[in-house]
Protein backbone atom coordinates (compact mmCIF):
# COMPACT_ATOMS: atom_id res chain seq x y z
CA UNK A 127 0.00 0.00 0.00
CA UNK A 128 2.76 2.47 0.94
CA UNK A 129 4.20 2.38 -2.59
CA UNK A 130 0.76 2.56 -4.27
CA UNK A 131 -0.57 5.77 -2.70
CA UNK A 132 0.72 9.36 -2.56
CA UNK A 133 3.02 10.46 0.25
CA UNK A 134 0.25 12.71 1.60
CA UNK A 135 -2.21 9.82 1.71
CA UNK A 136 0.31 7.53 3.40
CA UNK A 137 1.04 10.14 6.08
CA UNK A 138 -2.70 10.56 6.68
CA UNK A 139 -3.04 6.77 6.97
CA UNK A 140 -0.25 6.53 9.55
CA UNK A 141 -1.68 9.36 11.69
CA UNK A 142 -5.20 7.98 11.55
CA UNK A 143 -4.10 4.41 12.33
CA UNK A 144 -2.21 5.83 15.33
CA UNK A 145 -5.38 7.60 16.51
CA UNK A 146 -7.30 4.28 16.44
CA UNK A 147 -4.59 2.54 18.49
CA UNK A 148 -4.53 5.40 21.02
CA UNK A 149 -8.32 5.20 21.43
CA UNK A 150 -8.12 1.41 21.85
CA UNK A 151 -5.33 1.77 24.41
CA UNK A 152 -7.48 4.16 26.45
CA UNK A 153 -10.42 1.73 26.22
CA UNK A 154 -12.61 4.28 24.43
CA UNK A 155 -13.56 1.91 21.58
CA UNK A 156 -16.87 0.02 21.40
CA UNK A 157 -16.48 -3.32 19.62
CA UNK A 158 -16.95 -2.40 15.92
CA UNK A 159 -19.21 0.58 16.53
CA UNK A 160 -17.19 3.79 16.93
CA UNK A 161 -15.38 5.51 14.07
CA UNK A 162 -12.75 8.09 13.18
CA UNK A 163 -12.09 9.67 9.78
CA UNK A 164 -9.43 11.82 8.10
CA UNK A 165 -9.93 13.86 4.96
CA UNK A 166 -7.41 13.28 2.16
CA UNK A 167 -5.80 16.50 0.95
CA UNK A 168 -6.79 17.62 -2.56
CA UNK A 169 -9.22 14.71 -3.04
CA UNK A 170 -12.97 14.37 -2.65
CA UNK A 171 -12.34 11.46 -0.31
CA UNK A 172 -11.56 10.47 3.24
CA UNK A 173 -10.13 7.55 5.24
CA UNK A 174 -12.23 5.70 7.83
CA UNK A 175 -12.17 2.41 9.73
CA UNK A 176 -13.52 -0.63 7.90
CA UNK A 177 -16.60 -2.13 9.59
CA UNK A 178 -15.21 -5.48 10.69
CA UNK A 179 -11.89 -4.57 12.32
CA UNK A 180 -11.33 -3.73 15.98
CA UNK A 181 -9.51 -0.44 16.64
CA UNK A 182 -6.58 -2.44 18.03
CA UNK A 183 -6.24 -4.26 14.69
CA UNK A 184 -6.28 -1.22 12.42
CA UNK A 185 -3.18 -0.48 10.36
CA UNK A 186 -2.34 2.30 7.92
CA UNK A 187 -2.98 -0.05 4.96
CA UNK A 188 -6.29 -1.45 6.21
CA UNK A 189 -8.11 1.91 6.41
CA UNK A 190 -10.94 2.37 3.91
CA UNK A 191 -10.73 5.14 1.33
CA UNK A 192 -14.25 6.36 0.49
CA UNK A 193 -15.93 9.27 -1.26
CA UNK A 194 -18.46 11.51 0.49
CA UNK A 195 -21.27 9.11 -0.44
CA UNK A 196 -19.43 6.26 1.30
CA UNK A 197 -18.40 4.45 -1.91
CA UNK A 198 -15.04 2.66 -1.68
CA UNK A 199 -12.29 4.10 -3.87
CA UNK A 200 -9.80 1.28 -3.24
CA UNK A 201 -10.64 -2.43 -2.91
CA UNK A 202 -11.28 -3.87 0.57
CA UNK A 203 -13.16 -6.90 1.87
CA UNK A 204 -14.96 -4.51 4.26
CA UNK A 205 -17.45 -1.64 3.94
CA UNK A 206 -17.97 1.62 5.83
CA UNK A 207 -20.57 1.33 8.61
CA UNK A 208 -23.89 3.08 7.83
CA UNK A 209 -23.50 5.34 10.91
CA UNK A 210 -19.98 6.36 9.92
CA UNK A 211 -21.18 7.15 6.40
CA UNK A 212 -23.82 9.61 7.71
CA UNK A 213 -21.75 11.26 10.48
CA UNK A 214 -18.40 11.65 8.75
CA UNK A 215 -19.84 12.40 5.31
CA UNK A 216 -21.99 15.17 6.82
CA UNK A 217 -19.31 16.79 8.98
CA UNK A 218 -16.45 16.64 6.47
CA UNK A 219 -18.71 17.96 3.70
CA UNK A 220 -20.03 20.75 5.92
CA UNK A 221 -16.77 21.95 7.49
CA UNK A 222 -13.87 22.76 5.18
CA UNK A 223 -11.67 23.62 8.18
CA UNK A 224 -12.10 20.11 9.63
CA UNK A 225 -9.84 17.31 8.43
CA UNK A 226 -10.43 14.73 11.17
CA UNK A 227 -13.63 13.62 12.94
CA UNK A 228 -13.70 11.24 15.92
CA UNK A 229 -16.87 9.65 17.27
CA UNK A 230 -17.01 7.37 20.35
CA UNK A 231 -19.61 5.81 22.67
CA UNK A 232 -17.61 5.73 25.91
CA UNK A 233 -19.34 4.96 29.21
CA UNK A 234 -18.51 8.35 30.76
CA UNK A 235 -19.27 10.25 27.54
CA UNK A 236 -22.62 8.57 27.04
CA UNK A 237 -23.44 9.00 30.74
CA UNK A 238 -22.90 12.76 30.52
CA UNK A 239 -24.72 12.89 27.17
CA UNK A 240 -27.82 11.56 28.92
CA UNK A 241 -27.75 14.24 31.65
CA UNK A 242 -30.08 17.22 31.09
CA UNK A 243 -27.46 19.76 32.22
CA UNK A 244 -24.89 18.22 29.91
CA UNK A 245 -21.21 18.88 30.59
CA UNK A 246 -20.63 20.76 33.84
CA UNK A 247 -17.85 23.33 33.85
CA UNK A 248 -15.97 21.99 36.85
CA UNK A 249 -12.47 21.04 35.65
CA UNK A 250 -9.65 22.49 33.56
CA UNK A 251 -10.47 20.01 30.79
CA UNK A 252 -14.17 20.91 30.77
CA UNK A 253 -13.21 24.60 30.68
CA UNK A 254 -11.23 24.08 27.45
CA UNK A 255 -14.10 22.02 25.98
CA UNK A 256 -16.73 24.59 27.02
CA UNK A 257 -15.01 27.23 24.87
CA UNK A 258 -16.21 25.33 21.79
CA UNK A 259 -19.01 22.87 22.62
CA UNK A 260 -22.22 21.94 20.79
CA UNK A 261 -25.08 19.51 21.50
CA UNK A 262 -27.12 17.35 19.13
CA UNK A 263 -30.45 15.86 20.24
CA UNK A 264 -31.04 12.14 19.80
CA UNK A 265 -32.93 11.21 16.63
CA UNK A 266 -32.37 7.42 16.85
CA UNK A 267 -29.52 5.31 15.48
CA UNK A 268 -27.73 7.47 12.90
CA UNK A 269 -28.38 5.37 9.79
CA UNK A 270 -30.54 7.93 8.00
CA UNK A 271 -28.82 10.50 5.73
CA UNK A 272 -31.78 12.79 6.49
CA UNK A 273 -30.04 13.53 9.83
CA UNK A 274 -27.03 15.12 8.07
CA UNK A 275 -28.40 18.71 7.98
CA UNK A 276 -29.19 18.78 11.72
CA UNK A 277 -25.77 17.29 12.55
CA UNK A 278 -24.10 20.03 10.48
CA UNK A 279 -26.28 22.80 11.91
CA UNK A 280 -25.84 21.69 15.53
CA UNK A 281 -22.05 21.34 15.22
CA UNK A 282 -21.81 24.79 13.61
CA UNK A 283 -18.22 26.00 13.94
CA UNK A 284 -17.53 24.12 17.19
CA UNK A 285 -14.73 21.64 17.95
CA UNK A 286 -16.62 19.32 20.32
CA UNK A 287 -20.16 17.94 20.27
CA UNK A 288 -22.12 15.85 22.73
CA UNK A 289 -24.68 13.61 21.00
CA UNK A 290 -27.51 13.34 23.53
CA UNK A 291 -28.17 9.75 24.72
CA UNK A 292 -25.46 8.55 22.34
CA UNK A 293 -21.84 9.69 22.71
CA UNK A 294 -19.15 12.21 21.79
CA UNK A 295 -17.67 13.86 18.70
CA UNK A 296 -14.44 15.85 18.43
CA UNK A 297 -13.20 17.47 15.22
CA UNK A 298 -9.93 19.15 14.26
CA UNK A 299 -7.89 20.62 11.47
CA UNK A 300 -5.44 17.73 12.01
CA UNK A 301 -5.62 14.21 13.43
CA UNK A 302 -3.62 15.44 16.39
CA UNK A 303 -6.02 18.31 17.14
CA UNK A 304 -9.05 16.00 16.93
CA UNK A 305 -7.30 13.62 19.32
CA UNK A 306 -6.56 16.40 21.79
CA UNK A 307 -10.20 17.55 21.58
CA UNK A 308 -11.47 14.03 22.17
CA UNK A 309 -9.07 13.59 25.07
CA UNK A 310 -10.27 16.74 26.80
CA UNK A 311 -13.94 15.92 26.16
CA UNK A 312 -13.64 12.34 27.37
CA UNK A 313 -11.59 13.29 30.46
CA UNK A 314 -14.12 16.02 31.31
CA UNK A 315 -16.90 13.45 31.23
CA UNK A 316 -14.90 10.99 33.35
CA UNK A 317 -14.19 13.71 35.93
CA UNK A 318 -17.83 14.79 35.98
CA UNK A 319 -19.13 11.26 36.53
CA UNK A 320 -16.50 10.68 39.24
CA UNK A 321 -17.39 13.99 40.96
CA UNK A 322 -21.09 13.19 40.91
CA UNK A 323 -20.42 9.93 42.73
CA UNK A 324 -18.99 11.81 45.73
CA UNK A 325 -22.29 13.28 46.98
CA UNK A 326 -20.53 16.64 47.43
CA UNK A 327 -21.52 20.11 46.20
CA UNK A 328 -19.59 20.93 43.01
CA UNK A 329 -17.81 24.26 42.38
CA UNK A 330 -18.47 25.69 38.89
CA UNK A 331 -15.67 27.64 37.17
CA UNK A 332 -16.49 31.36 37.07
CA UNK A 333 -17.25 33.41 33.96
CA UNK A 334 -14.21 35.60 34.74
CA UNK A 335 -11.88 32.61 34.67
CA UNK A 336 -13.55 31.40 31.46
CA UNK A 337 -12.90 34.74 29.78
CA UNK A 338 -9.27 34.74 30.89
CA UNK A 339 -8.90 31.19 29.56
CA UNK A 340 -10.49 32.10 26.23
CA UNK A 341 -7.79 34.74 25.66
CA UNK A 342 -5.01 32.45 26.88
CA UNK A 343 -6.06 29.56 24.61
CA UNK A 344 -6.38 31.90 21.59
CA UNK A 345 -2.79 33.09 22.13
CA UNK A 346 -1.29 29.72 23.04
CA UNK A 347 -2.69 27.86 20.01
CA UNK A 348 -2.55 30.66 17.46
CA UNK A 349 0.49 29.38 15.53
CA UNK A 350 -0.59 26.63 13.08
CA UNK A 351 3.07 25.80 12.40
CA UNK A 352 4.02 25.26 16.04
CA UNK A 353 5.83 21.97 16.70
CA UNK A 354 3.34 19.30 17.79
CA UNK A 355 5.10 17.81 20.81
CA UNK A 356 2.02 15.89 21.95
CA UNK A 357 1.53 13.99 18.68
CA UNK A 358 5.27 13.32 18.34
CA UNK A 359 5.22 11.78 21.82
CA UNK A 360 2.18 9.59 21.13
CA UNK A 361 3.73 8.35 17.84
CA UNK A 362 7.00 7.59 19.67
CA UNK A 363 5.11 5.61 22.28
CA UNK A 364 3.23 3.56 19.64
CA UNK A 365 6.34 2.90 17.56
CA UNK A 366 7.85 1.24 20.62
CA UNK A 367 4.82 -0.63 21.93
CA UNK A 368 2.89 -1.65 18.75
CA UNK A 369 4.86 -0.74 15.63
CA UNK A 370 2.51 -2.80 13.40
CA UNK A 371 0.10 0.17 13.24
CA UNK A 372 2.33 1.52 10.46
CA UNK A 373 1.96 -1.61 8.33
Ligand SMILES: [Zn+2]
Pocket residue numbers: 159160209229230231292293
Ligand atom coordinates in the same frame (compact mmCIF):
# COMPACT_ATOMS: atom_id res chain seq x y z
ZN1 LIG B 1 -22.52 6.41 17.38
